Amino acid sequence: MKLLFTDFLFEFELESSRITVINEMRQYLQNITFPLQFSEVVEVLDVDITTVCNFSDSGYKCTCEDQYFWPCDKCKEYGSCDSIINNTCSCINNIPSDRQFCQAVSEITNNTACGQPTSGCMTRWFDFNPSGYNINGDYKQLGSLFVGEYYREICLNPITIEAQTIFVQPASYTYKVRLSCPKEWCLSE
Structure with a gap:
C-alpha cells in the first residue's frame, strides 16, 4: 500500500x-x-x-x-x-x-479596494542594480540614481511603480522597474 x-x-x-x-x-x-x-x-x-x-x-x-x-x-x-x-x-x-x-x-484575492489607477501607459521594464552603488539605505538617493540613468525614457510623476526581483535575489541586489505614466506624458512620447 x-x-x-x-x-x-x-x-x-x-x-x-x-x-x-x-x-x-x-x-x-x-x-x-x-x-x-x-x-x-x-x-x-x-x-x-x-x-x-x-x-x-x-x-x-x-x-x-x-x-x-x-x-x-x-x-x-x-x-x-x-x-x-x-x-x-x-x-x-x-x-x-x-x-x-x-x-x-x-x-491575495479580491484586492480591488484601492481602485485602479487613472488610465495612462506603462513604460518598458528597466533593469536596475543598486548593489553597484554605495547608498547605505538612502532610498531618495537610489531614486535619483534611477532617474539619472533612465531620464529620457521615464515620466517624473508616475501614477504607480511596479518592481520585481530578478531570479531569486533580494531587491537590494537587482530588480526591474516599470512605471505607469499619466495620459499626458504618453501622448507626448
Whole structure:
C-alpha cells in the first residue's frame, strides 16, 4: 500500500518584545537546508517569516518581509506606513483584529479596494542594480540614481511603480522597474 502525500501549511505566531529574538530566528532559518526530514512521512519543505510587528511610542507597526504584502483592504483599514502600490502595501499601523499575516502576492484575492489607477501607459521594464552603488539605505538617493540613468525614457510623476526581483535575489541586489505614466506624458512620447 502506497501512502498518499499531502501538503499542509502551518502558521505560527511568535511573540517577542525584543527584536533580537526575531533577528536570531532569521539567522537560524538562513542556515537551515531544506527539506528537513523528521520521519519517513514528515518533512518540512520551507519556512518563511512573513510579518514582523513592533511596538513604539506611536503604537504597533506591522511590516511585511521580502516578497510578502498586505492586501489593500488592510492598508486602508489600519493605515499604510508606506505607499500603496498595485493595491498592496508592506506596512500597516496596527495588528489586524483577525490576526491575518502578510501574504504572498499569489495568495491575495479580491484586492480591488484601492481602485485602479487613472488610465495612462506603462513604460518598458528597466533593469536596475543598486548593489553597484554605495547608498547605505538612502532610498531618495537610489531614486535619483534611477532617474539619472533612465531620464529620457521615464515620466517624473508616475501614477504607480511596479518592481520585481530578478531570479531569486533580494531587491537590494537587482530588480526591474516599470512605471505607469499619466495620459499626458504618453501622448507626448
